[in-house]
Amino acid sequence: MSTELQVFILFICAFVISVCGMPLVIPLLRKLKFGQTVRNVGPETHLVKNGTPTMGGIVFVVGFMLTILVSIFNHTEFIPVTLMTVLFGLVGFIDDFIKVKKKQSEGLKAWQKMGLQIVFTGAVLAYMYFATDISMNIIIPFTNGFEINLGIFVILFDFLVILGTDTGANFTDGLDGLCTKVSLVILVFMFFVAIKQESSLILPIAAFAGSLLAFLVFNAYPAKVFMGDTGALAIGGFIAICAIQLRIPLFLIIIAFIYVAEVGSVMMQVSYFKLTHGKRIFKMTPIHHHFEKCGWKETKVVTVFTIVTIILCSIAYLGV
Numbered sequence: 307m308s309t310e311l312q313v314f315i316l317f318i319c320a321f322v323i324s325v326c327g328m329p330l331v332i333p334l335l336r337k338l339k340f341g342q343t344v345r346n347v348g349p350e351t352h353l354v355k356n357g358t359p360t361m362g363g364i365v366f367v368v369g370f371m372l373t374i375l376v377s378i379f380n381h382t383e384f385i386p387v388t389l390m391t392v393l394f395g396l397v398g399f400i401d402d403f404i405k406v407k408k409k410q411s412e413g414l415k416a417w418q419k420m421g422l423q424i425v426f427t428g429a430v431l432a433y434m435y436f437a438t439d440i441s442m443n444i445i446i447p448f449t450n451g452f453e454i455n456l457g458i459f460v461i462l463f464d465f466l467v468i469l470g471t472d473t474g475a476n477f478t479d480g481l482d483g484l485c486t487k488v489s490l491v492i493l494v495f496m497f498f499v500a501i502k503q504e505s506s507l508i509l510p511i512a513a514f515a516g517s518l519l520a521f522l523v524f525n526a527y528p529a530k531v532f533m534g535d536t537g538a539l540a541i542g543g544f545i546a547i548c549a550i551q552l553r554i555p556l557f558l559i560i561i562a563f564i565y566v567a568e569v570g571s572v573m574m575q576v577s578y579f580k581l582t583h584g585k586r587i588f589k590m591t592p593i594h595h596h597f598e599k600c601g602w603k604e605t606k607v608v609t610v611f612t613i614v615t616i617i618l619c620s621i622a623y624l625g626v
Contacts, residue, residue: 317516324369324520335359363537367395369517393426394543398535448625468546474565475542482527495619560622568592
């Protein structure tokens with residue numbers, strides 16, 4: 307079977323599984339009362355979203371798993387990608403479950419969530435470095451493919467890449483379809499990089515993109531379901547580990563600029579607030595809420611952030 311046909315089959319299968327699974331899961335989430343608890347400090351327009359089913363990320367994570375499991379036996383390089391996605395999705399699931407059971411906007415404590423992510427990240431990176439022949443070199447952007455080898459210190463570097471990317475994806479999940487659309491654009495970029503590198507990662511990328519595209523059908527404004535941390539953490543983990551295996555983690559600064567901006571805005575806001583004893587740089591963070599407070603409609607923020615990602619991914623591709 308040709309690679310092109312495999313890509314097509316995996317993409318379609320993942321899409322069909324997820325798009326058929328969502329109408330079954332959404333009523334179940336409602337029945338279990340797994341609804342989103344919206345923070346009172348957020349934009350007033352978001353209060354109508356209170357009670358919208360969350361944890362919808364379960365569907366596209368399962369859709370991806372069911373689709374890609376068949377290929378793992380022939381491609382051991384898919385193991386890190388699958389492990390990272392499933393393990394980070396599990397962390398998100400636990401976090402979401404605590405939120406919905408306690409009817410609050412906070413689930414796991416920050417140290418608990420970070421602790422689990424550190425353990426899982428360490429396990430996957432150690433497996434990659436010591437038990438596989440997967441290259442963990444790093445391509446320097448816009449140097450015609452020049453690579454550097456950090457030796458064992460690459461594990462520490464990749465730690466920061468994974469945790470930073472995952473946090474960024476989590477913070478970006480705040481508006482209907484925002485994280486989904488931005489992440490899909492990044493996946494398209496990675497798909498073409500994988501083609502250019504003749505990497506077999508085009509298969510899991512196609513499967514994940516198909517599953518996520520199906521989720522967008524129900525997550526686009528007005529969202530019928532939210533992905534929750536289950537989906538956001540899985541997305542961040544998938545994108546980060548794919549970037550590492552494609553040797554392009556430094557490109558994440560460009561292609562995942564929205565992730566970076568979301569995290570950066572929170573860090574700047576908190577730091578400035580503490581230094582000035584109560585003053586703020588932004589009207590609200592993460593930064594997508596700042597634009598809402600400035601009068602932008604939710605759909606406009608999502609559209610602009612997606613366009614920015616498309617432009618940056620196009621520029622970044624020139625530097626691979």
